Amino acid sequence: MGFKIGCIPGDGIGPEIVREARKVLDAVGKKYGHEFEFTEIDMGGCSIDKYGVPLTDEAIEKAKASDAVLMGSIGGNTSTSPWYKLPPEKRPEAGLLKIRKSLGLFANLRPSYLYEELKDACPLRAEVAEAGFDMLIMRELTGGLYFGERYTKEVDGVMTAVDTLSYNENEIRRIAVKAFEIAGKRRKKVISIDKANVLDSSRLWRKVVNEVAENYPDIELEHMLVDNAAMQLVKNPAQFDVVLTENMFGDILSDEAAEISGSIGMLSSASLNETKFGLYEPSGGSAPDIAGKNIANPIATILSAAMMLRFTFDLDKEADAIENAVREVLKAGIRTGDIMSDGCRRVSTSEMGDEIVNRI
Ligand code: IPM
Numbered sequence: 001m002g003f004k005i006g007c008i009p010g011d012g013i014g015p016e017i018v019r020e021a022r023k024v025l026d027a028v029g030k031k032y033g034h035e036f037e038f039t040e041i042d043m044g045g046c047s048i049d050k051y052g053v054p055l056t057d058e059a060i061e062k063a064k065a066s067d068a069v070l071m072g073s074i075g076g077n078t079s080t081s082p083w084y085k086l087p088p089e090k091r092p093e094a095g096l097l098k099i100r101k102s103l104g105l106f107a108n109l110r111p112s113y114l115y116e117e118l119k120d121a122c123p124l125r126a127e128v129a130e131a132g133f134d135m136l137i138m139r140e141l142t143g144g145l146y147f148g149e150r151y152t153k154e155v156d157g158v159m160t161a162v163d164t165l166s167y168n169e170n171e172i173r174r175i176a177v178k179a180f181e182i183a184g185k186r187r188k189k190v191i192s193i194d195k196a197n198v199l200d201s202s203r204l205w206r207k208v209v210n211e212v213a214e215n216y217p218d219i220e221l222e223h224m225l226v227d228n229a230a231m232q233l234v235k236n237p238a239q240f241d242v243v244l245t246e247n248m249f250g251d252i253l254s255d256e257a258a259e260i261s262g263s264i265g266m267l268s269s270a271s272l273n274e275t276k277f278g279l280y281e282p283s284g285g286s287a288p289d290i291a292g293k294n295i296a297n298p299i300a301t302i303l304s305a306a307m308m309l310r311f312t313f314d315l316d317k318e319a320d321a322i323e324n325a326v327r328e329v330l331k332a333g334i335r336t337g338d339i340m341s342d343g344c345r346r347v348s349t350s351e352m353g354d355e356i357v358n359r360i
């Protein structure tokens with residue numbers, strides 16, 4: 001079958017890691033008889049350099065015309081790159097936020113799993129790593145602080161900056177439903193994160209999540225304050241199955257969840273709307289310090305491509321093939337620098353891609 005994939009290499013390590021994911025998809029296509037047709041889409045700093053804006057209307061149209069979008073990463077060094085001298089709405093990240101909003105990608109799934117083989121790369125205490133963990137962060141992606149009203153102005157002679165955290169019950173309900181639905185296919189437990197001891201938005205969050213939970217009597221629900229969640233993630237990550245969270249808390253907790261799995265280079269992600277369409281990207285950033293060196297870890301992007309096969313194209317067998325190939329490579333002791341440990345063989349970005357392709 002033929003599938004149309006929009007491809008956003010982006011900035012920094014983006015083009016290198018996307019290249020490897022495409023290689024893997026091509027190998028899957030060849031083996032299982034699918035045609036993956038890629039259309040390049042500019043977004044982020046590279047789009048600013050070409051068109052003066054991080055995402056053009058044509059780019060959005062191209063994304064909408066695709067069955068799914070595979071993305072690398074966008075942005076540069078926020079202290080030194082000229083992109084960050086531009087007004088905020090012209091900076092690389094604005095392109096990412098715009099594509100999420102324009103395509104209605106409200107559900108961001110970030111699985112974090114500790115591979116047996118990566119226990120040495122896990123920064124947690126040995127007995128915690130030994131217990132392992134397997135969680136899915138369900139992050140709300142088109143609301144909250146990221147999209148609320150913001151401004152900086154002088155108030156009574158004092159410069160003041162305001163960001164607004166707002167959620168309505170519908171936005172909370174639809175992401176909660178996604179979390180409960182997916183929990184039903186996993187270990188049947190949702191831990192919902194909020195700051196209900198301080199924030200109104202969190203109190204509404206908790207109320208709506210409780211209402212949604214009534215429709216899922218077989219799923220256990222626990223509410224956890226975000227500061228406690230940050231602590232529990234390093235203390236006892238095994239307790240988490242589905243972690244339901246608003247946008248900003250999810251941004252922060254997902255980096256933490258990634259790091260405890262060995263490296264941010266391992267964390268894939270899917271951003272979905274109400275249809276089968278999805279934007280698939282690694283959770284990590286553009287890592288400008290290592291860009292162009294062929295040393296970045298492409299596994300998160302490759303696993304994001306596997307999520308694309310599973311969620312958008314319903315190609316479970318093919319997705320399994322990618323995930324198994326990744327596991328085989330790790331078993332064989334093949335590592336990029338970020339997950340390197342004693343006795344393993346260190347490979348480059350493109351070699352990692354080749355090793356995974358060889359096991360498809
Ligand atoms: C992420 C990133 C983005 C976010 C940035 C690049 C805007 O950190 O996908 O987690 O904050 O959502």
Ligand code: MG
Pocket residue numbers: 251252255283
């Ligand atoms: Mg982030």
